[in-house]
Amino acid sequence: MKVTIDGITIDVPKGTTILEAARMIGPEVAPPTMCYYSKLKTSGGYCRTCIVKVTQGSAANPTPMPKPVASCRTEVMDGMVVENTINNDVLEARKGVVEFLLINHPLDCPVCDQAGECSLQDLSYEHGAAKTRYEFPRREFERIDIGKYVQLHMNRCIMCFRCVKVAEQLTDNRVHGVMHRGDAAEISTYIENVIENEFSGNVIDVCPVGALTDKTFRFKSRVWFTKPVDASCDCKKCSGKVRLWMKGPDVLRVTARKNMWAEVEEFICNTCRFDRKSVSDWKIEGPSPIHRGSVISQNHYNHLNELKVQVMKQQKALGFMDINKRP
Amino acid sequence: MQLTNRKVVVSKKEQSFAEKLYLPAIAKGMMITASHLFKKSPTINYPEQKRPIAPVFRGQHVLKRDENGAERCTSCGMCAVACPAEAITMTSGERKKGEEHLYREEKYAATYEIDMLRCIFCGLCEEACPKEAIFLTDRLVDTEFERRDFIYGKDKLVEKIDQRIDVTKRQTPEVLAFKKIPGLKHNELFDKKLDKGNKH
Numbered sequence: 001m002k003v004t005i006d007g008i009t010i011d012v013p014k015g016t017t018i019l020e021a022a023r024m025i026g027p028e029v030a031p032p033t034m035c036y037y038s039k040l041k042t043s044g045g046y047c048r049t050c051i052v053k054v055t056q057g058s059a060a061n062p063t064p065m066p067k068p069v070a071s072c073r074t075e076v077m078d079g080m081v082v083e084n085t086i087n088n089d090v091l092e093a094r095k096g097v098v099e100f101l102l103i104n105h106p107l108d109c110p111v112c113d114q115a116g117e118c119s120l121q122d123l124s125y126e127h128g129a130a131k132t133r134y135e136f137p138r139r140e141f142e143r144i145d146i147g148k149y150v151q152l153h154m155n156r157c158i159m160c161f162r163c164v165k166v167a168e169q170l171t172d173n174r175v176h177g178v179m180h181r182g183d184a185a186e187i188s189t190y191i192e193n194v195i196e197n198e199f200s201g202n203v204i205d206v207c208p209v210g211a212l213t214d215k216t217f218r219f220k221s222r223v224w225f226t227k228p229v230d231a232s233c234d235c236k237k238c239s240g241k242v243r244l245w246m247k248g249p250d251v252l253r254v255t256a257r258k259n260m261w262a263e264v265e266e267f268i269c270n271t272c273r274f275d276r277k278s279v280s281d282w283k284i285e286g287p288s289p290i291h292r293g294s295v296i297s298q299n300h301y302n303h304l305n306e307l308k309v310q311v312m313k314q315q316k317a318l319g320f321m322d323i324n325k326r327p
Numbered sequence: 328m329q330l331t332n333r334k335v336v337v338s339k340k341e342q343s344f345a346e347k348l349y350l351p352a353i354a355k356g357m358m359i360t361a362s363h364l365f366k367k368s369p370t371i372n373y374p375e376q377k378r379p380i381a382p383v384f385r386g387q388h389v390l391k392r393d394e395n396g397a398e399r400c401t402s403c404g405m406c407a408v409a410c411p412a413e414a415i416t417m418t419s420g421e422r423k424k425g426e427e428h429l430y431r432e433e434k435y436a437a438t439y440e441i442d443m444l445r446c447i448f449c450g451l452c453e454e455a456c457p458k459e460a461i462f463l464t465d466r467l468v469d470t471e472f473e474r475r476d477f478i479y480g481k482d483k484l485v486e487k488i489d490q491r492i493d494v495t496k497r498q499t500p501e502v503l504a505f506k507k508i509p510g511l512k513h514n515e516l517f518d519k520k521l522d523k524g525n526k527h
Contacts, residue, residue, distance in 0.1 A: 110403030110457050111434045219419040219434050222404035295408070 003076040005029050005052075006086050018071035018082055019050055027260060031084050032094075032123050034101065034208050035160035036072035037263055043165050044072035047158065048097045049123065053090050056081035068093050095127045102132040104139050105209070106155045114210030116223035116295045119262060120158060141186065149201060149215050149274050154186055157211035163187065163203035170267060171197035187211070198237055201273040205256050205264045216274055217245075217253040224295045226252055231282035237269040243288050244279075251277045257288070382496050385448040385463040388441055389492045390485040393431055398485060399460035402436035406452035406461055414445035415452060431458075439484060443468045443477040453497070462494040 001012055005022050006029040012021045020038070022030040031052055036044030044050075051068040059079025068090060071082070084090055102124060109115040141154035164177050164187070179188045203212045226245040233240040245253040254273050256264035276282065290297045345351060371378065391399050402419040420437035422430045429435075453462050471477055486492045 110401045110405070111432055219421055224408055225404060
């Protein structure tokens with residue numbers, strides 16, 4: 001099936017959603033996501049961040065769809081034409097969605113441990129809506145204790161349901177879910193039950209905001225002062241492929257490795273995540289690739305090495321002649 | 328190439344009798360010395376007298392408290408990441424129940440250190456601060472004998488409750504408005520995207 005997204009045509013198999021097709025093309029045209037998670041079944045369709053404009057439904061029926069559609073839940077048709085970043089209406093509508101997501105968000109980024117790797121922070125900055133116009137009282141919750149490893153901040157939750165899907169699909173004995181409906185909905189555990197399943201720590205990684213954070217990392221350091229390092233170990237329960245967040249010789253935090261879509265590559269178990277906090281527990285593979293524009297690469301001066309490599313290359317090409325002279 | 332017209336060609340000619348006496352030269356020198364007694368002195372006696380400084384002078388930092396006396400700093404690390412000299416380090420603590428009068432928010436700076444020998448007083452930390460907590464003041468950093476004494480901790484940086492430090496000069500409406508304007512970088516990017524969309 002041929003589908004055209006932002007003027008780029010790609011051939012995709014039947015049943016692919018617009019979002020997946022856009023991700024196949026690349027990050028430039030892929031719509032941002034808050035609730036969709038490719039590793040979790042039936043995720044998506046809640047946040048409306050990934051809305052796109054379909055200007056031509058299919059080759060057989062070229063009428064445009066009347067409203068922007070959620071690309072994570074809309075399957076492509078042959079000859080479909082989709083506009084994402086080139087359509088002004090889509091950007092405006094998405095900006096509106098961001099404002100809606102921020103209505104009940106406390107915007108306490110200076111306190112939040114997720115700041116620096118938060119999808120909502122990125123999304124709102126990308127759309128120029130980092131400040132909220134909402135002046136009314138936000139909904140606030142009493143803090144619920146859900147165990148010694150995971151910290152739940154309901155105030156920051158945007159109801160993406162990702163953690164619920166993790167509990168449903170990864171852990172065998174689900175103890176937490178969404179209570180109530182609509183505006184009153186909240187993430188809760190079954191009668192204050194603590195999450196004790198072996199894979200429950202993954203709710204931290206899938207949470208796009210700072211609603212679920214690591215208690216063992218709580219207020220230890222801002223994310224951008226730690227250095228991410230890829231490491232592995234022989235774990236019987238999971239693949240053992242993790243990312244260590246180090247400060248000097250200390251391992252402050254262990255997370256799963258995330259790909260370019262901020263989705264984990266392989267889910268890891270709680271033993272790896274919370275109990276192996278020493279370098280001797282791990283086989284270090286090397287520094288993790290971090291995008292240069294990311295705040296996490298801030299102050300690490302990685303780009304100086306890149307520059308050096310470039311200069312060396314140029315010098316070599318010139319046979320160690322004057323590097324200021326262009327070839 | 329001639330840079331100045333003060334060039335003198337050195338000559339080795341024999342000194343005259345008057346020159347050999349040196350007395351006229353000494354008298355000439357004493358005249359110059361004496362004339363300076365009646366001129367205005369270019370120096371001032373520093374600790375007693377102080378020169379006027381600009382209203383935007385950037386001196387020793389202060390960590391402000393809010394109107395209730397609670398520390399404003401939440402240890403968010405924006406100052407440390409903005410600091411070009413990497414002079415600021417901090418560790419965070421979690422506020423316990425009953426400490427609401429001490430710390431404004433859930434998280435606070437358990438330790439906060441500025442190395443005054445590293446600091447270049449550029450003021451980027453106060454620009455980065457989202458909580459209006461750190462300000463540079465018109466105070467000068469004291470001289471010390473030991474290098475370790477230049478690492479200022481919270482004991483020196485946080486203002487005393489009964490001795491508040493006035494920073495209204497640096498908190499002009501323009502500065503406060505600057506932090507709130509939408510014309511920051513991310514908004515420009517968004518505007519550009521919109522322009523592209525319109526052309527299409």
